[in-house]
Amino acid sequence: MSERNGLRYGLLGLSLLVLLAVLVFFVSRPVQAPTEPTAAAPVAAVKTPDHLESLAALEGQAPSHRTINIQTWKTAEGAKVLFVEAHELPMFDLRLTFAAGSSQDGDTPGLAMMTNAMLNEGVAGKDVSAIAAGFEDLGADFGNGAYRDMGVASLRSLTAADKREPALKLFADVIGKPTFPADSLVRIKNQVLAGFEYQKQNPGRLAGLELFKRLYGDHPYAHSSDGTAKSIPGITIAQMQAFHHKAYAAGNTVIALVGDLSRAEAEAMTAQVSAALPKGPALPKTVAPQEPKAGATHIEFPSKQTTLMLAQLGIDRAEPDYAALFLGNQILGGGGFGTRLMDQVREKRGLTYGISSGFTAMQARGPFMISLQTRAEQSEGALKLVQDILRDYLANGPTQKEVDDAKRELAGSFPLSTASNGDIVAQLGAIGFYDLSLSYLEDFMQQVQALDVATVKAAMAKHLNADNLVIVTAGPTVEQKPLPPPTDHPAEPALGVPEH
CATH class of the missing domain: 3.30.830.10 (Metalloenzyme, LuxS/M16 peptidase-like)
Structure with a gap:
């Protein structure tokens, strides 16, 4: 056994011993008496066992979060x-x-x-x-x-x-x-x-x-x-x-x-x-934008990479389909690793360091956008691939597993949006500015959890069109190469950090 492997296995064994000791401590330690509930720190609605006997005990329980009395x-x-x-x-x-x-x-x-x-x-x-x-x-x-x-x-x-x-x-x-x-x-x-x-x-x-x-x-x-x-x-x-x-x-x-x-x-x-503050009334809200003409624009730029941006007008903040579109986009490209765009463009072909999609909902209709950087010689193929992924997603919708996974991920991460006073004050500012209901934070998660595949598919298809995109690219004009076929082990690793 080499010195490096010996050290590795030694550290692994030590880590296992420490983990075992920590588990024994938490399982065997006495339960502390709960504090009295207050308006700022209410008792969680879901009661948990006195101690954690199995991870299965958490199955089906909603993650705890702060109750916010606005x-x-x-x-x-x-x-x-x-x-x-x-x-x-x-x-x-x-x-x-x-x-x-x-x-x-x-x-x-x-x-x-x-x-x-x-x-x-x-x-x-x-x-x-x-x-x-x-x-x-x-x-x-x-x-x-x-x-x-x-x-x-x-x-x-x-x-x-x-x-x-x-x-x-x-x-x-x-x-x-x-x-x-x-x-x-x-x-x-x-x-x-x-x-x-x-x-x-x-x-x-x-x-x-x-x-x-x-x-x-x-x-x-x-x-x-x-x-x-x-x-x-x-x-x-x-x-x-x-x-x-x-x-x-x-x-x-x-x-x-x-x-x-x-x-x-x-x-x-x-x-x-x-x-x-100065005395005066609220200003009129921003007017609605006109639909743009679809098509592509290229900016010549000396670089090894090409920036690709695909967009169309999305939604305003009062859109009734907001929850369905939020969840649908999480599956398409808004949720980081595991999304369709990341899986097909980065993980299976190594064409980019990162690719994302998102709705920016504002007073008037904000943009829906997909953005990435890729090798200049594969930019045309990457652009077509992204359009094909979007077209297929809008035509066929997400799978049941994708919807279930996205709901679970949002349920786990959403409490972080009110984890600190700074987070809460930002949420309050948005609720007031966009005239959302005072129960918005609770309503949003309930709406998300009630969504099904058909509703998400219908909302995404209603608001997006893969053939109606405004496309802007910035990079050099070079001879193009064909894209590699999809594989779990791309011949070339994912592209490095994007150029700035």
């Missing part, structure tokens, strides 16, 4: 509030979601992003460094970002009054009374313009920008949330002030709050934040 009201200024008491930690998470994304840019692409980025650059008596130091000294964390539908600002802080009150006051000043200092504007513009230069070296980014132009045409979703190299230099402080006054108004805001707070404390906090 309280809701409106502030005097019209902001919608969603609040969850969570007393496990002496902290709170506050998240404001504004209908202030790039879909509100109008004729100035990037205006929403620049306004959001400048929020914490200056307030009366404080520059960006003083603001950052103010949050840091209190042990608080400020965050912000802008996307196509929304702009967000968030605060995490301790709930002790001597930390909470100054942190909340600074937060209210930052989101309600930013000064948009000129020196910060110059710096952020330069950073954004440098990012545009970097994008020129990223075939995936170039393909994505072109894809949205093709999908959305003149619709507000067509341009990037970052704006363009032509639009950013001309954005003025006056434009950002006007955008802030309109889009960061209290009536255009959803306030989500989770933490170690009473209802009275939550009402006082949200009233303070709401009063700090």
